[in-house]
Amino acid sequence: MVAAYQRRQCRALNVCPITDTSPGTSVSVPRETGDPDRQKGEMMPHTPVLHASAHSRSAADLTAADRTRLRQLLDTYITTQDPVGEHLAAQNNPGLMIHDTGFLAWHAVFVGKLENWLVVNGAADMVPLPFWDPATAIPVELDKGNTAPNLPLPDALRPGAIAAIPNYTAVNAEMVDYHNRVHNAAGGQLPFPATSPSDPLFWPLHAFLLNVYDHWRAH
Numbered sequence: 281m282v283a284a285y286q287r288r289q290c291r292a293l294n295v296c297p298i299t300d301t302s303p304g305t306s307v308s309v310p311r312e313t314g315d316p317d318r319q320k321g322e323m324m325p326h327t328p329v330l331h332a333s334a335h336s337r338s339a340a341d342l343t344a345a346d347r348t349r350l351r352q353l354l355d356t357y358i359t360t361q362d363p364v365g366e367h368l369a370a371q372n373n374p375g376l377m378i379h380d381t382g383f384l385a386w387h388a389v390f391v392g393k394l395e396n397w398l399v400v401n402g403a404a405d406m407v408p409l410p411f412w413d414p415a416t417a418i419p420v421e422l423d424k425g426n427t428a429p430n431l432p433l434p435d436a437l438r439p440g441a442i443a444a445i446p447n448y449t450a451v452n453a454e455m456v457d458y459h460n461r462v463h464n465a466a467g468g469q470l471p472f473p474a475t476s477p478s479d480p481l482f483w484p485l486h487a488f489l490l491n492v493y494d495h496w497r498a499h
Contacts, residue, residue, distance in 0.1 A: 335408060336408050336411065336491055337408075337410045337411070338410060338411055338412070338413060338416075339410040339411065339412050339419050339422060339484050340412075340413075340416060340417070340419055341410075342410055342419075344421065347419050347421035347422065348421050349403075349406075350406060350410060350421070350422070351421045351422055351480055353398060353401075353403055353406065354422075354480045354483055355480065357394055357397055357398075358477065358478055358480070361393075361397060363390070363393075363394070363477045364474075364475055364477045364478050366390070366477075367390065367473075367476070367477045368473075368474055370386065370390075371473055371474070379456065379460075379473070380456065381449065381452060383452055383455065383456050383459070384448070384451070384452045384455055384489075384490070384493050385448075385452075387486055387489070387490065388490055388493070390486070391409060391483065391486050391487060391490060394409060394483060395407045395408065395409055408487065408491075409483060409484065409487040410484055410487065411484050411485075411487035411488035411491055412481060412484035412485055412487070412488055413488055414428075414429050414430075414431045414432075414462045414465075414466070414485065414488070415430065415431060415432035415433070416428075418466075418481065422480050422481050422484060423468075423481070424468050424469070424479055424480055424481065425467060425468045426466050426467045426468040426470065426479070426481050427465065427466060427467035427468075428466075429461075429462055429465035429466050431458070431461060431462050431465060433458065433492065434454065434457075434458055436454050437451075437454055437455065437458065437492055437496075439495065442492070442495060442496045442499065443496070443499040445496060451493065451496050455489055455492065455493065458489075459489055462485060463476065466481060466485070468481060469482070470482060470485070
């Protein structure tokens, strides 16, 4: 079933992407869902810890002052650089397939543009962009009417198992499904593809997804 986030794109484009079900294009694993009994903000950290690195930081590990500064930077970028318009134009270009087979490749460039802007505007210390893990609480400084989805990575994307995913097409398919579920559950502007990059949480979320992608590339 096409996720609600993807269905909204279908309506906007008047076309729905075709899911490739040929052999070798996906990894069949049980899907994990958020636990409705968990309270907002309850931590569900991954085990083992994902991407422990001095070069890739969780927003939760920043100081409150640095998270506030990150929020200010994101708000300025969103206001002055029009990433919402860029994202919408790409979404409306069916040749790019930014929420289907082109998802990881396109979003790596999209987040990279933000990181370049940070570097040239005196915020190189925020590169790589700090990430937010959807299995954990939303830092208050990044919350803009959002709801913690409490959605850990599916088994296939966790450290160890991810190395068994054979190719880009397969890892991208796993990531698109997880990405859509997080967008639908996280509230704010995230459930709405036309405006989702206006939500500050969009950016640390996609930094997290790209970290997972980088982990797969390295293994």
